[in-house]
Amino acid sequence: MRSGPPVEDGVWDVLFPTVSLWINARWSLRARQLERQLAASLRRGDVAVVMPPWAAVRSATDATDLASVRHYIALPSRRRPKVVASSHPEVLRYVSDKVLTVPPGAGPVSGLLLAGLLRLLRHRTAWDLAAAASGGGVVLIRRPG
Amino acid sequence: MTEHASFIVAGLTLADLIDSVGGRVAGLAMSKDSNAKLTIILFPPGQDRPVYVAKVPTTDVGARRVAQEAALLGDLELRGIGPIGETIPHIVTMVEHLGRPVLVTNALPGRNMFADGRRSRSDREPLRS
Numbered sequence: 001m002r003s004g005p006p007v008e009d010g011v012w013d014v015l016f017p018t019v020s021l022w023i024n025a026r027w028s029l030r031a032r033q034l035e036r037q038l039a040a041s042l043r044r045g046d047v048a049v050v051m052p053p054w055a056a057v058r059s060a061t062d063a064t065d066l067a068s069v070r071h072y073i074a075l076p077s078r079r080r081p082k083v084v085a086s087s088h089p090e091v092l093r094y095v096s097d098k099v100l101t102v103p104p105g106a107g108p109v110s111g112l113l114l115a116g117l118l119r120l121l122r123h124r125t126a127w128d129l130a131a132a133a134s135g136g137g138v139v140l141i142r143r144p145g
Numbered sequence: 146m147t148e149h150a151s152f153i154v155a156g157l158t159l160a161d162l163i164d165s166v167g168g169r170v171a172g173l174a175m176s177k178d179s180n181a182k183l184t185i186i187l188f189p190p191g192q193d194r195p196v197y198v199a200k201v202p203t204t205d206v207g208a209r210r211v212a213q214e215a216a217l218l219g220d221l222e223l224r225g226i227g228p229i230g231e232t233i234p235h236i237v238t239m240v241e242h243l244g245r246p247v248l249v250t251n252a253l254p255g256r257n258m259f260a261d262g263r264r265s266r267s268d269r270e271p272l273r274s
Contacts, residue, residue, distance in 0.1 A: 011174045014183050014201050014242060017160045070168040085171040090193035095171050099186075140168070 011081050012048070015072070016140055020045030025055070038143075047141040050078060052132040053087060073127050074136035081136070089124055096121035159199060159242040162187065162249065171195075181207045186252065195252040198234070201242055208245040215239060215248045 012019070023037055038047065053071060073092070074081035085095045100121065102114045120126040131137035163170055169188040176182055185199040202208040218236050226233075234250035241247060 010181075010203050011172045011183060014159065014185065014203075015163065015170065015172050017158075017242070081172075082174055083171065084174075086169050086188075088169050088188070091169055091171055091188050094186075094188070094194065099171065099173065 011074075011084050015084060016046065016048055018046045018142075019048045019140065021047045023047060023049045025049050025051040034141075044143075046143055049139040049141060050135060051137055051139060053128045053137045054132075055137075068142045070140040070142070072138045072140065073131040074138060075130060075134070076136070077134040078136045078138060084138075085127075087124075087127070092124060092127050093122060096127075157238070157240045159185070159201060159240050159247050162197075162199065162240055162247075166190065166197075182211060194254070197237055198250050198252045199240070200248045200250075202245050202247075205245075211248050212246055215246070218248075218250070 021037070023034075025033075034047075034049070053073060071087040072084055073087055074084045076082060083095060083100065085091050096118060100118050102111045102118070106114060121130070128137075163185070166187045166189050169190065171186045171188075173184040173186070175184075181203040183201040183203060185201060186195040187197040187199065188195050189197075200211050200214070202211045215236060218234060221230070221233060222235065232253070234253055237249045237251055239246050240249060
């Protein structure tokens with residue numbers, strides 16, 4: 001388990017202005033590990049945990065007594081995000097249907113390939129897989145004030 | 146950045162706005178130029194379409210552009226431009242993020258024309274007569 005902020009944190013600064021601690025949990029994070037991390041940190045504020053979406057669902061719910069938990073997915077990656085969406089189905093559907101597009105100048109083959117990938121993103125599973133592959137799953141844990 | 150202070154609703158921050166929709170947002174960071182702005186789309190609970198859009202400058206130049214855009218939109222609203230006004234975003238409020246102004250407008254329905262052109266025939270909506 002490693003801690004550290006994202007490299008390009010413009011979007012994260014805007015969406016997570018109160019986060020003072022980043023934790024890279026890789027595949028899972030148990031509530032006890034999280035509590036140990038929080039106790040070891042002298043910094044106050046909220047916590048962002050990098051983990052795949054399904055791992056977040058399993059372990060972060062154990063920590064809900066600490067504070068509120070929100071899930072986000074970053075594409076193409078957490079370190080260089082172009083899109084960060086909360087993992088609510090309606091938000092993901094809107095982003096894939098109305099926001100993401102094939103960039104101008106893409107060739108016919110790459111354009112069709114990208115269009116196909118964008119169609120896949122209409123399904124929540126594709127977002128989860130993309131987040132897991134790129135390390136783009138992030139859980140925001142709001143500590144009680 | 147204090148030059149923008151008069152535009153900002155006192156005490157209201159972008160974080161407050163994001164909290165008010167329960168964190169249901171999408172952040173877009175496509176801009177790479179010196180007018181850099183992030184776009185935050187906000188989805189109120191229970192709604193499957195965004196209601197607000199926030200433009201968040203990341204540089205001082207971007208902050209000036211956002212303030213100019215707010216002034217322009219405000220001017221257009223005052224002019225009363227008729228039915229075409231429905232196609233232009235309306236200012237909902239101005240909030241603050243790290244001392245810079247954030248323009249919050251209503252979200253206008255639209256469609257991604259480029260993506261539509263690449264969809265298969267079966268995916269396209271039928272033409273209305």
